[in-house]
Amino acid sequence: MRKICILLAAALFFSAAALSGCAAEGERSLYRIEAAYEDGELRAVLTLSYANATGQPQQVLPLLLYANAYREGAKNPSVSPSFRAAAYYAGESFGGVEISSVSPCAGWRVGGEDENVLYVELGEPVPDGGRAEIAVAYTLRLPAADHRTGVTHGGTVNLGNFYPVLCVWEDGGFRECAYAGNGDPFYSDCADYEVTFTADAACTVAASGALQRRTVAGGRATHVFSLQNARDFAIVFGPSLRTVSAESGGVRVAYCYEDDPAPQETLALLCEALGYFSHTFGGYPYETYTAVQTGFCHGGMEYPALVMLSDALAGQGLAYTAVHETAHQWWYAAVGSDQCTAAWMDEGLAEYSAALFFEAHPAYGIERETLLHNARTAYNAFCTVWQQVFGAADTSMDRPLSAYGEYEYAAIAYAKGLLLFDTLENALGRAAFLRGLRGYFRAFCGGIAAPADLAAAWHDPAARDTVYSFVEGRAVI
Numbered sequence: 001m002r003k004i005c006i007l008l009a010a011a012l013f014f015s016a017a018a019l020s021g022c023a024a025e026g027e028r029s030l031y032r033i034e035a036a037y038e039d040g041e042l043r044a045v046l047t048l049s050y051a052n053a054t055g056q057p058q059q060v061l062p063l064l065l066y067a068n069a070y071r072e073g074a075k076n077p078s079v080s081p082s083f084r085a086a087a088y089y090a091g092e093s094f095g096g097v098e099i100s101s102v103s104p105c106a107g108w109r110v111g112g113e114d115e116n117v118l119y120v121e122l123g124e125p126v127p128d129g130g131r132a133e134i135a136v137a138y139t140l141r142l143p144a145a146d147h148r149t150g151v152t153h154g155g156t157v158n159l160g161n162f163y164p165v166l167c168v169w170e171d172g173g174f175r176e177c178a179y180a181g182n183g184d185p186f187y188s189d190c191a192d193y194e195v196t197f198t199a200d201a202a203c204t205v206a207a208s209g210a211l212q213r214r215t216v217a218g219g220r221a222t223h224v225f226s227l228q229n230a231r232d233f234a235i236v237f238g239p240s241l242r243t244v245s246a247e248s249g250g251v252r253v254a255y256c257y258e259d260d261p262a263p264q265e266t267l268a269l270l271c272e273a274l275g276y277f278s279h280t281f282g283g284y285p286y287e288t289y290t291a292v293q294t295g296f297c298h299g300g301m302e303y304p305a306l307v308m309l310s311d312a313l314a315g316q317g318l319a320y321t322a323v324h325e326t327a328h329q330w331w332y333a334a335v336g337s338d339q340c341t342a343a344w345m346d347e348g349l350a351e352y353s354a355a356l357f358f359e360a361h362p363a364y365g366i367e368r369e370t371l372l373h374n375a376r377t378a379y380n381a382f383c384t385v386w387q388q389v390f391g392a393a394d395t396s397m398d399r400p401l402s403a404y405g406e407y408e409y410a411a412i413a414y415a416k417g418l419l420l421f422d423t424l425e426n427a428l429g430r431a432a433f434l435r436g437l438r439g440y441f442r443a444f445c446g447g448i449a450a451p452a453d454l455a456a457a458w459h460d461p462a463a464r465d466t467v468y469s470f471v472e473g474r475a476v477i
């Protein structure tokens, strides 16, 4: 997160001052989800039509149960220690996933490093290029928490990571990404979504994807959403949300808010950022874009076509976060990367993109030079402290999230990430630098890029060496 960490990024700002290409429709997996919410519980059935593109038959499908990180006794809790007090506003609270049934299959079990994986053994192997369909019935219990998955302090409900997600096939095996309190430990392939969601009819429902229809019966409203070629799907809903919307470049942009004295201004900023990034990097790939103000202990959180913005933000903090999260629609949602080991790729680019936006839009009063100055200050302070305390600072950037402390993570993924792309732009010139980024977006939109793919984006050995000098911790900053 500016990812989680937009708050950390906002804090920096306000303090001192490989797989490529898209799978075609029909070759992608399809998540059909029917879910109903009531009194802190989501009862759901995921029908997954799995498209096997691994190059070999598969008998066992592993699906990540991210929400199990909210259960009592989790080895890798979803909220890091320093944010627990802020997230659990009413004291300790737990959630988790209970699987009721899986069918058809030869068997299933919940396992993995931290009960974070549902293994489904198919009755017979699904051949390469073939499809298998399974239905998973489950209950998701939500904690009282201002976090990605939780009933927030204001009554709005955040449904991030609310369904089992197929692991990414990589290097001859499925990657089982364990949850981490740091960063955004999410890594998934693009798929298609058809989501039917039922809740109290008094609630406003914001979701990834376009609303196809809404029907009301017995005080409950059922919404049907669709989304194509996306790597995740999230919902935020509640009775206190109000909505303003506009069309921007053919995209329906909505801003759902609980308490914002100037919602039209926030909506205008979202439209401006969406238009600027579309023009600068390549067209926004979805029909809709929704930002939701909600209870969230960090600054913001990105999902395809939907972002959460903390209701604790206002003024320039809200503006910065909104732009940073919008940039993630290009760097994370469209162009995927392994956020569990290379968080600098999407976070660094989101920070750089925000700096570029505010440089081009001075009326917001956020100066690029100030952002860069703060990033240098934060990074150098981290190096100094680590050298004094530990005798050395590891400044490498390709590391699992579990290898970082929070302060270290912000200094490396955000601050050093921004400095990396600023350094590249200065060396190449803005036109050549942006040309390379546009090519990177075109090549990996809907796919997953490895660090080597990003390093090769400029077809320039010197640029590639610069990337590696930063990533390997050799660069002198």
Ligand SMILES: [Zn+2]
Pocket (backbone or CB within 6 Å): 001, 002, 003, 004, 005, 006, 324, 325, 328, 346, 347, 350
């Ligand atoms: Zn971010």
